[in-house]
Amino acid sequence: MAKYERPEYTVLLSEEPFELREYxxxxxxxxxxxxxxxxDSGFGTLFRYISKDNQANRKISMTVPVIQEMSEERTKMAFVVPKAEWEDIxxxxxxxxxxxxxxNGLFAVIQYGGYSNDRKERDMLEKLAQWVQEKKYQPASNYMLASFNAPFVPPMFRHNEIMVRVATDQESTK
Known part of the structure; x- marks a missing residue:
């Protein structure tokens, strides 16, 4: 996981397995x-994009995580663009x-290992939602699944996160 670039953030609060991060x-x-x-076609489409299927016909470095929006209506999947590409994406x-x-903003995050599946994701989302409520934050986005590993990585080495943008009580009343 350490060999791939990831978005920059500062940990403001850490209560294992939860973190409050400022991205x-x-x-x-x-x-x-x-x-x-x-x-179903999201990852393949994104992989083709970084493998030169873009208007610049340029290969782009792999990053982590792959971010998948968790919502009832529709699911979105996103690839993080490496910083070296920002001037000319x-x-x-x-x-x-x-x-x-x-x-940029505040995000509440729960981290977990192993293979991710619908049941585990629901359980983690519920735990994170409870922690967010206990800390008196307000969810300000859909929840997102952040996946950090290729499919062949053994379960004991896998890292996943559920995250949500949050606002404090003061921010949500402005």
Whole structure:
């Protein structure tokens, strides 16, 4: 995991397995396709983008995590753009991909290992939601699944996170 670039953040509070992080701005390439609500083609489309299927025909370094939005209506999946590309991010060839800025902010995060699945993700989301409520934060986005490992990484070495943008009580009343 350490060999791949990841977004920059500062840990403001750590209560294992939870963290409150302040992320700096970064860029993503987001997959969204109304005809593919389970993002079955998302990873492949994003992988092709970083493997030269972009308007610059340029290979882009792999980063972590792959971020997947967790929502009822539609699921989105995103690749984090390496910092070296920010000045000239290649535009996607696929109409299902969009370059976007992921704005800085506060995020509550729960970390867990092993293979991720729907049941485990629901359990972790519920634990994170409870922690967010206990800390008196307000969710300010959909929850997101952050995956850090290739499929062949053994379960004991896997790292996953569920995260959500949060606002404090003072911020949400402004």
């Amino acid at each position: 700096r701005d970064f860029y993503i390439v987001e997959y969204e396709n109304a005809n593919d609500p389970d993002v 290649p535009q996607p060839n696929s109409p299902a991909l969009t370059v976007k800025k992921f704005a």
